[in-house]
Amino acid sequence: MRTPTGTLCIDHAARNNLRDVTVDVPLGCLVAITGVAGAGKTSLLACLPRNEKVAVLDQTPIRGSRRSSPATYSGALDDIRAEFAAANNVKANLFSPNSAGACANCAGLGVTFTPTPLGDDVTATCASCQGARFQQEALSHTLRKKTIADVLDMAIETAAGFFSDSPAADILNRLTDVGIGYIHLGQPLTDLSGGERQRRRLAIEMGRQAPVYVLDEPTNGLHLADVDNLVGVCESLIEGGASVIVADHHRDLIARSDWVIDLGHDAGHDGGSVVFEGTPADLTRAKTHTGRALRASHA
């Protein structure tokens, strides 16, 4: 395991079903909080100190709408709009489909809704802008031969190259690093899967350079290759001096962590205690549910 750079102490935690839990969480490592569902993993995460040094990525859903895309949410689009404005000597809000740049027919949504007698709206691509969301004047301006609509149609990894000299490059590169570079810049957040949303948030939080990252069930809905990718991102954060604390049940993630704090033995009233602390190798010999599952996956 990596050598810890310090410890975070959880002292006499009694939230929800936790039974007076006192435990040291090593820093500068990948720490997995494990246990069956209901054993108290999320409660234990909630007992970690919360301050500006701790970035918590819990399962709170993103309040997204058709108008919020990966670019708008992470601020990259502000930088991109400013660049278009400077290159064309016009106001930046002309390049926002939620502002002066909006197509008048669809109010910048790119689609129109027609009510039917049965109550369901029929959605159609806007006949005026053909889904581009912008009015004509906005589309008459270009930046290095691309219109703002062309840019929003770019995959994030393509945009990272196009804007490599721009302040937007930072977040675009991070979004690519966490494995969602294939998402289009203008794609609504509501189209993203749970895993894509959590990795997008991780990319944004990475920009804050918080020393401690806390993730709650980040492997939910991820394919095996994506789990691998996620652990890789965690490891590079740790190499950069950060700590990553993850409540999760994925065997690959547990096996690659430096330290495991296993809660149990079971759920609810039968949970809430630390039943194991140590390395994943030692966990395979422990008589806990997680230990048995890890041992089975190695057999």
Ligand SMILES: [Zn+2]
């Ligand atoms: Zn339109």
